[in-house]
Structure formats: C-alpha cells, structure tokens
Amino acid sequence: xxxxxAILTFxxxxxxxxxxxxxxxxxxxxxxxxxxxxxGTTVTWISLGTPIVLNDGxxxxxxxxxxxxxxxxxxxxxxxxxxxxxxNINTIxxxxxxxxxxxxxxxxxxxxxxxxxxxxxxxxYEGQKGVITLTGINSMTGNGTYAFSAINTRFAGDxxxxxxxxxxxxxNCYTIELRQTAFVTATTASSGTAIQLLGSxxxxxxxxxxxxxLSASNTLNSPNASAFAFASPGTHTLICNGFFxxxxxxxQGRGLYCAxxxxxxxxxxxxxxxxxxxxxxxxxxxxxxxxxxxxxxxxTGLYTDNKQVSLTNNAKLxxxxxxxxxxDSTTTFRMTPTSTVNLRNGGAAAEIHSFTMNxxxxxxxxxxxxxxxxxxxxxxANISVDGGGLIIGTIKLLPPPTTAPGITGPTSMTLTxxxxxxxxxxxxxxxxxxxxxxxxxDPKIAWNNSTKKLDIAAGLAAGSYPVTLTxxxxxxxxxxxxxxxxxxxxxxxTTAPGITGPxxxxxTAGYGATSTAAFTLTGSPAPTVTLTGDSxxxWNNSTKKLDIAxxxxxxxHVVNMKAxxxxxxxxxxxxxxxxxxxxxxTPTVTxxxxxxxxxxxxxxxxxxxTATVTGTNSxxxxxxxxxxxxxxxxxxxxxxxxxxxxxxxxxxSLSVKATSILDPTKSDTVTVTVISGTSxxxxxxxxxxxxxxxxxxxxxxVVVVLALLYFFVIKKKx
Numbered sequence: 001x002x003x004x005x006a007i008l009t010f011x012x013x014x015x016x017x018x019x020x021x022x023x024x025x026x027x028x029x030x031x032x033x034x035x036x037x038x039x040g041t042t043v044t045w046i047s048l049g050t051p052i053v054l055n056d057g058x059x060x061x062x063x064x065x066x067x068x069x070x071x072x073x074x075x076x077x078x079x080x081x082x083x084x085x086x087x088n089i090n091t092i093x094x095x096x097x098x099x100x101x102x103x104x105x106x107x108x109x110x111x112x113x114x115x116x117x118x119x120x121x122x123x124x125y126e127g128q129k130g131v132i133t134l135t136g137i138n139s140m141t142g143n144g145t146y147a148f149s150a151i152n153t154r155f156a157g158d159x160x161x162x163x164x165x166x167x168x169x170x171x172n173c174y175t176i177e178l179r180q181t182a183f184v185t186a187t188t189a190s191s192g193t194a195i196q197l198l199g200s201x202x203x204x205x206x207x208x209x210x211x212x213x214l215s216a217s218n219t220l221n222s223p224n225a226s227a228f229a230f231a232s233p234g235t236h237t238l239i240c241n242g243f244f245x246x247x248x249x250x251x252q253g254r255g256l257y258c259a260x261x262x263x264x265x266x267x268x269x270x271x272x273x274x275x276x277x278x279x280x281x282x283x284x285x286x287x288x289x290x291x292x293x294x295x296x297x298x299x300t301g302l303y304t305d306n307k308q309v310s311l312t313n314n315a316k317l318x319x320x321x322x323x324x325x326x327x328d329s330t331t332t333f334r335m336t337p338t339s340t341v342n343l344r345n346g347g348a349a350a351e352i353h354s355f356t357m358n359x360x361x362x363x364x365x366x367x368x369x370x371x372x373x374x375x376x377x378x379x380x381a382n383i384s385v386d387g388g389g390l391i392i393g394t395i396k397l398l399p400p401p402t403t404a405p406g407i408t409g410p411t412s413m414t415l416t417x418x419x420x421x422x423x424x425x426x427x428x429x430x431x432x433x434x435x436x437x438x439x440x441x442d443p444k445i446a447w448n449n450s451t452k453k454l455d456i457a458a459g460l461a462a463g464s465y466p467v468t469l470t471x472x473x474x475x476x477x478x479x480x481x482x483x484x485x486x487x488x489x490x491x492x493x494t495t496a497p498g499i500t501g502p503x504x505x506x507x508t509a510g511y512g513a514t515s516t517a518a519f520t521l522t523g524s525p526a527p528t529v530t531l532t533g534d535s536x537x538x539w540n541n542s543t544k545k546l547d548i549a550x551x552x553x554x555x556x557h558v559v560n561m562k563a564x565x566x567x568x569x570x571x572x573x574x575x576x577x578x579x580x581x582x583x584x585x586t587p588t589v590t591x592x593x594x595x596x597x598x599x600x601x602x603x604x605x606x607x608x609x610t611a612t613v614t615g616t617n618s619x620x621x622x623x624x625x626x627x628x629x630x631x632x633x634x635x636x637x638x639x640x641x642x643x644x645x646x647x648x649x650x651x652x653s654l655s656v657k658a659t660s661i662l663d664p665t666k667s668d669t670v671t672v673t674v675i676s677g678t679s680x681x682x683x684x685x686x687x688x689x690x691x692x693x694x695x696x697x698x699x700x701x702v703v704v705v706l707a708l709l710y711f712f713v714i715k716k717k718x
Contacts, residue, residue, distance in 0.1 A: 035059045038066040045069035051076040051098075054083040062114075064088040072119035074098060080107040080130075087114035091139070096122040103128035105152060110135065111161070117141040123149055124163070134159030134182055141165075146172045148186075155182040155212075162187070171195045171216075175205045178212035178242065185215040193229045193257075194218045195246075197236070204230060204260075205237040208269060212242035221250040226257040226281075227273070235262040236284070240269040240291055248275040255295070256280040267291050278303045279319065288315040299324045301344070306330035311339035312358070320344035325351050326385065326393075337361045337399035343368075343385045344392045351385040351393075361397045368393035405435035405471035405479045412483065417462045417490035417524070424454040424483070431473050441467030442520065445485060454483060462489040463498070463522030466544070489524035497527035497563040497571045501544075503624060504575065504661040509554045509582035516546040516575070523565050533559035537577060546575060554581040556622045574639045576661050578620045587619040589663035594656065594670045602675040604647040611641060611658035611668065622661040629654045649674055 034055070037043060040063065051074040054060060058081065072094050077083055079100035096118040099109070109127075113136035118124040124140035127150030134157040141147060147165040149172040155161065160183040163170045170186035174197065178184060188194045194216040197204050208214055216227040227246035230236040236258060238244070246255040255273030263282060265271065266289040273279045279295030281303050290313035295301040301319030302309075309331060311317060319326040319342070326343035332354040333341055345351050352371060355363075356379065363376050363383075371382040385393030409427030429435050429452065437447045442465045444457040454467070464486050471479040489495070501519030521527050521544065529539045534557045536549040546559070556578055563571040580587055591614045601607045611623045627637045632646030635654065643656060651674055659667040 035061075037061040037063065039063045040065035040067060045073055050074050053078060054081055054085075056081040056083070059084040059086070061086045062088060062092065064090050068093040069095060072096070072122065076100075077109060079103055082108045082110075084110040084112065085114055086112040087116065087138075089113070090115070092116040094119050096124055096126075098123075098126045099128045099130070099150075101128060103130055105129045105131075105154075107131070108133055110157075111138045112136050112159070113138065115139045118143045118147075123147065125149075127151075127153055130154070131156055132161075133157040134161050134184075136160075138162070139164070142170070145169070147188075148172070151175075153177070154179060155184050156180050157182055160184070164188070165194065166190060169193050169196045173197060175207070176214065177207045177209075178214055179209045181211045183213045183215075185213075185217065187217045187219075189219045192220070192222070192224070193226045193231070195228045196231050197229070198231045204232055204234065205239070206244070207237075207239040208242040208244060208267070210241040210269070213245070214243070215245040216247070218248045218253055219250055221252070223252045224254065224257075225250045225252060226254045227275070228255070229257040229259075230263065230284075231257075231259055233260050235264065236260055238263065238265045238267075238271070240265065240267040240271050242269045244269065244271045246273040250276060252277050254278045254281040255297070256282070258282045258284050258286075260284045262287070265289065265291050265293060270294070272296075282307060286310070287312070288317060289313050290315055292316045292318075294318045294320075296320045296322070298322050300326070300328055302327045302331060304328060304331045308332050308334060310334040310358075311341065312336045314338045316340045316342070318342040318344070321346045327351065327353060329353070332356070333395075334358055335361075335395075335397040337397050340394065340396045342392060342394050345385050345387045347387050350387045352382055353385070354380065355383050355395060356380045357397060360400045362400060364394075364396040364398050366394040367391050368395055400432055402473070402475045403430075403432045404475045404477060405429070405431035405473045407435070407437070407469060407471040407479050407481050409481070410483065411481065412486070413456075414486045414488065415456070415460075416488050417460075417495075419458060419487070421458045422456050423448070423451065424456070426452050427454075427469070427481075428452075429471060431471065431475065431479075433473050435471040435473040435479070438470045438472065439467060440470075441465060445483075456485065460485070460487050461495045461498070461522050462487050462524030463520070463526065464544070465520055465522075466518050494565070494567045495522070495524045496567045496569060497521065497523035497565045499527070499529065499561060499563040499571045499573045501573070502575070503573070504578065504622070505548075506578045506580065506662060507548070507552075508580045508586075509552075511548075511550065511579070513550050514548050515540065515543065516548070518544045519546075519561075519573075520544070521563060523563070523567065523571075525565050527563040527565040527571070530562050530564070531559050532562075533557065534577075537575075548577060552577070552579050554579045556620045558622070576622045578622060578662055581617070585617045587615060587617040587662060589613055589615040589619045589660045589666045591615075592623065592658055592660050592666050592668040594658050594668045597670055598672070599670070600673040600675055601643065601645045603645055603649050605645055607643045607645075607672065609637075609641040609643060609656060609658070609670070613660050613662070613666075615663075619660070620662045623658040624661060626657045626659070627654055628657070643672065645672075645674060652676070 053076050055078050075097045077099045079102035095116040108131040110133045120143050123144040124142035125148045129152045131154045136159045139162040141164040143166050147170045148163045152175045154177040156179040158181045163186040165188035170188045186195045218227045227248040248255050253276040255275040263284045264287045271293045274296045276298045279297035279301045285307050286309045288311050301321045325347050334356045336358040367386045374381040410424045439447045445467050448455045467483045469481045502517045537559045540547045559575045561573040593612050599607045613621045625637045631651050632649040634646030637643045654672040657669040
C-alpha cells in the first residue's frame with residue numbers, strides 16, 4: 001500500500017514542480033510603512049513622545065480628539081522618506097516638522113488638511129529638498145527665524161498651503177516650484193520679507209506651472225518691508241505660467257524686491273506686484289520674455305536705480321505710480337516688435353524715458369510723444385508720457401510693414417560631366433519678413449540658406465537641368481526665378497537618355513491652348529523625344545514642354561514619351577491629360593479600389609492589378625501605380641498595373657498603391673506576399689511555452705495513470 005501512495009505522491013509533486021517551472025512562479029515582497037493614528041485615547045501625544053519618527057512609507061493621522069501636545073513635539077522625517085501626514089479641521093499647537101539633512105530631491109511629503117502652530121523659537125517646517133504634495137486646506141505658523149525654510153522645494157497637488165511668519169521671514173528657499181494647481185500663500189506682519197529667495201546665484205529660481213498661484217503678503221509698517229525678495233547676488237529667474245502676487249501694504253512697503261545683477265522673467269502667466277511706496281524695487285537689469293507684468297506703487301510703480309528693462313516676444317509691462325511717477329526717471333527700455341509698455345503717470349509733470357528698438361519697427365504712442373528730434377522710425381527714442389492726473393501713456397513697438405518677396409541672381413551655369421561639387425554665385429533676396437526659398441528640380445541642386453547660393457552636388461550626367469526657385473514670405477505675390485544648369489559631355493563620351501517631369505495635368509473642356517511644365521532631359525548626346533498618343537499633344541523641343549492644342553474632348557488622354565540618343569536603353573515616360581466636362585458639375589473622386597485586394601506572387605512572376613476610381617460626374621479612371629518595399633531593382637509595376645517581382649527579390653511582402661490622377665489625395669494600397677519557396681518557422685516564445693505546458697501535462701497524466709494501473713490492476717491481481 002505504501003508503494004502506490006509513494007508513486008502517487010511523486011506524481012503530484014512532479015506535476016506541481018513542472019507547472020511552477022513553466023508558469024514562472026513569481027513572488028513579491030512588498031514592505032509598506034507603518035500607519036499611526038493619534039486618536040487621543042489608545043494612541044496619544046504622550047504615548048508617542050518626541051520626536052515622532054516617520055520612515056519611508058509611513059502615514060501619520062491626527063484625529064480631532066487628539067488635541068494638541070502638552071510639550072513641544074517634533075515630527076522627524078527620515079532621509080528620503082515618502083510619508084503622509086493628515087490633520088483635521090482644528091489647529092494643533094506645540095508641533096513642528098523637520099526633514100533629514102541628508103534629503104535629496106527624490107522624496108515626497110504628503111500634507112492633507114494639516115493646520116498647526118510651532119512652539120516658541122521653532123520653524124514650523126524645516127525642510128531640505130523634495131516634493132510637498134498638498135491636499136485640502138493646510139496651514140502652518142512659525143515662531144522661529146523662519147516659518148518655512150528649505151533648499152529646493154516643489155509644491156504639488158490640488159490643495160493649498162498658508163504659511164504665516166511670526167519671525168523674520170515666512171517662506172525662505174533657494175528655489176520654489178509649484179505644479180498641478182497648488183496654491184501657496186506666505187504672510188508676515190512682523191518681518192522684513194514674506195517670501196525670500198536666498199540661495200546661490202545659480203539655483204535662485206521661482207518656477208510656477210499653469211494653474212498654480214504663489215502669493216506673498218507683508219503688512220509690516222516699517223521702511224523697506226518687502227512682500228517678495230530675491231535677496232542674493234547674481235542672476236535670478238522667475239518663470240511664471242500661473243499667477244505671481246506680491247503685496248506689501250505697510251506704510252513703506254515694496255511689492256517685489258530684487259538685488260543682484262539680472263532678473264529674467266518669462267512664461268505666459270501674470271505677475272502683479274503692489275507696494276505702498278514701490279510696486280517693484282529692482283536693483284538688477286530686467287528681461288521680460290512674453291509675460292504680462294504689472295507694477296503698482298503709491299509713489300513709483302517701477303524703481304530700477306538706473307537699470308535697463310528689456311521686453312521681447314509680446315511682453316507687456318504696465319506700471320502705475322498712484323501719487324508720483326510710473327517709473328523712476330533713470331529707467332531705460334529695450335523693446336522688440338509687439339512688446340508694450342503702459343506707464344500711468346500720477347505726477348503733474350511729464351515723464352521722459354529712453355526707449356530703444358532691438359530690431360527695426362515703428363513706434364505707436366498714446367498719451368505720449370517723441371522728444372525732438374526723435375521720429376516714429378527712430379532706432380532710439382526719448383518718449384515723454386503726459387502728466388497731470390493719472391494719465392496712461394502707451395508705448396508699443398509695431399513690426400515693420402510687410403513687403404512682397406523678391407529674388408535676383410544667376411539664371412544659368414555650364415559644367416562638364418565629371419565636375420566636382422560646386423555652387424552658383426550669390427542670390428539677392430528682398431522683402432519683409434525675410435523670404436524663404438523653395439526649389440523644384442533635380443535634388444542634386446539644392447538651396448543653401450546660409451550662403452544664399454545653389455549648391456550643385458557632383459554626379460549629374462550630361463544634359464540640361466532646369467530648376468525653379470520661388471521666394472515666399474506670406475505676402476503675395478511669390479517671386480519665381482528659373483535657373484538652368486547645362487552639363488556637357490566629358491571627352492566626347494555618350495550616356496543613355498533620361499526624362500523626368502510632370503506625369504499628369506487637368507483642364508476643363510473648352511480650355512485654351514496651354515502647355516505643361518518643363519521636362520528635364522539627360523544623356524549625351526542630348527536626346528530627342530518622340531510621342532505616341534493624341535496628335536493634339538505635341539513635344540516642344542525649344543521649351544522642353546508638351547504643348548496641348550484646343551479641342552480635346554472630355555475624358556482621359558494618355559501620351560507615351562520616349563527619349564532616345566542612340567545609347568541604349570531608351571527612356572520611357574507616361575503623361576496623362578484629364579479633360580473635365582464643361583458646363584456641368586466638376587467630377588470628384590471619393591475613393592480608389594484595387595482588384596484583386598491581395599495577391600501572392602512568386603519570384604520572377606507577374607500579377608495584373610486593376611484600379612477603379614469611384615466618384616461623382618464620371619471621374620477619370622486614370623491612376624498612377626507605385627510599388628514599395630522592394631529590394632530588387634527588377635521588381636516594378638507598369639503604368640497599366642502589371643506587377644513584376646524580381647527573381648532576386650528578398651522582401652517578404654510588397655505594397656502596391658494606385659493614386660487617382662484627378663485627385664491625388666485618393667488612393668488604395670494592397671499587400672502582395674512574395675512566395676520565396678521556404679515557409680514556416682517557430683511559433684515564438686508563447687508557442688514554445690504552450691508546447692512545454694502540454695508536454696508537462698501529458699507527463700503528469702501518464703505518471704498518474706501508471707501509478708493507478710499498478711495499484712488497482714497489477715497489485716490487486718491474484
């Protein structure tokens with residue numbers, strides 16, 4: 001009895017092992033952080049003590065019943081720990097938070113409805129680097145030097161955070177970033193600055209994403225109190241795609257203060273700075289790129305201490321001095337077209353400022369005037385803004401008037417076959433804005449926008465190569481110019497002919513005599529062209545065009561062109577003329593379909609395809625055929641739709657495409673499978689895995705059957 005059971009046990013274990021081996025038997029080891037809830041009964045502030053240490057993945061929830069800790073309590077966040085702290089609607093006192101000094105940017109602290117006040121002498125939040133994600137309404141009040149201090153902080157999420165500074169500064173960082181729809185406000189009534197950036201010049205930056213708001217408010221009645229200050233030396237960056245608000249309402253407040261050498265403002269958002277004395281007090285040069293900026297001051301909207309303000313890319317600066325001047329008199333401006341400066345002068349006398357164009361343009365003035373001898377087109381202009389009662393003067397730089405493009409330069413050049421790569425002489429372009437150039441012709445003749453020349457690559461055979469250059473800048477008319485390159489034979493040798501050019505044209509019955517665009521002929525000696533088709537379509541050897549006489553009836557007219565010069569092979573080319581009916585509705589094409597819809601063709605064999613053009617008013621059935629995906633030059637399709645697969649073709653499949661000549665936007669594509677003489681292949685990893693599974697199952701079944709057979713038949717046999 002023991003032996004059959006042993007065999008049966010072996011079978012089951014073997015089956016499990018095989019299935020585990022085949023199935024991959026994945027295991028996971030997920031370690032989640034501790035979850036602590038301070039409920040005031042089971043878990044209290046006293047039971048947890050201080051500090052409360054949060055490791056990676058930990059969550060801390062503070063219920064309303066927990067109240068505030070009796071003694072100052074620290075929540076300590078370990079290095080690079082991703083943690084969550086959830087508060088309640090009540091404000092907690094005697095609480096403060098510190099991050100590890102070893103933090104990097106790769107950690108997140110999630111704050112949800114957390115409202116608390118730090119004990120005397122402590123920051124509310126002492127951070128290092130990382131992301132603070134805000135959910136709901138959060139607030140913190142500090143009682144140390146700062147309320148919130150960190151090196152690099154990114155506020156994210158869809159919640160808000162109000163920071164109240166009872167010490168010197170409410171929010172102090174090197175860099176501040178806001179993402180998603182984060183709303184951060186910093187307020188102080190007893191310090192010099194609400195928000196201060198005091199970092200190295202390299203990393204001193206504010207970056208506000210679209211939908212975010214950063215607001216600084218200072219109500220201190222003290223000289224030089226600022227709402228927001230770039231306090232370190234060097235270059236500062238303010239990227240505002242959301243909303244930036246700096247409001248200093250004390251008796252001598254400054255909305256935005258900037259030390260250093262340069263303040264770069266960019267973004268598509270809005271910047272508003274208000275101060276009871278100065279809206280902005282900037283000791284650095286200022287560059288505003290594409291941003292709406294508004295400074296409002298009780299005395300001066302913008303004070304720059306003899307600095308320069310540059311406006312580019314549709315930047316707009318508005319400055320208001322409620323009781324005095326909009327801008328201090330030593331400020332100068334540099335502007336590019338479409339930039340605007342609005343100056344609201346509250347003084348009795350006119351303000352005069354120096355403005356400079358970065359590029360050519362035209363001044364547009366409202367409630368402002370040029371100080372002689374400046375004019376509307378001066379590169380530099382002294383502009384007077386009217387005074388006498390909050391007059392708004394607008395100074396705007398308009399783009400120069402647009403003019404149609406023009407191009408002049410060489411129209412011909414002669415080379416000898418075997419020439420080295422070369423270029424034409426320089427072309428002269430005119431028009432505003434500066435025109436672009438398109439080139440139609442042989443791709444070996446290309447426009448060089450740096451040199452304003454045509455670059456001619458080596459390798460063109462003897463023949464004539466007309467090229468059309470078109471200058472365009474959006475102001476009609478475009479300017480065309482034809483350049484013809486002639487390549488003479490080298491040493492009297494001969495080369496086979498070639499012909500390229502337009503393969504179709506559409507006219508309406510009753511048309512006047514017309515011609516196609518020029519064709520390009522190559523070969524040495526110069527080839528002659530003969531036609532087979534309608535006699536009203538003839539070759540013009542002087543213009544290298546097809547001349548089309550009047551009188552062709554509505555329908556499709558196909559002409560076969562052959563270029564020959566005695567050196568085989570001749571070059572053949574098909575041209576199709578479509579004549580639409582006159583006086584009726586214009587034919588339109590809705591679709592093109594190819595028959596058969598798919599095919600399998602052996603190497604060296606052929607397959608005929610036909611195309612049907614469907615539409616309204618009997619559209620032309622003429623199409624152009626194209627085969628792609630081939631590797632053998634002998635794989636080709638004729639103008640009649642006959643596909644030949646080259647004997648050396650290695651592609652597994654080809655694409656055959658038919659395009660309507662009447663409407664080239666309509667086409668159909670079918671797939672042709674190339675029969676190579678070999679087939680099959682493995683089923684891939686999934687097929688192999690399935691096969692192994694089946695084999696394993698069969699082995700298990702066989703072992704079980706043998707065990708049962710032994711026990712019930714052989715063992716039981718008398």
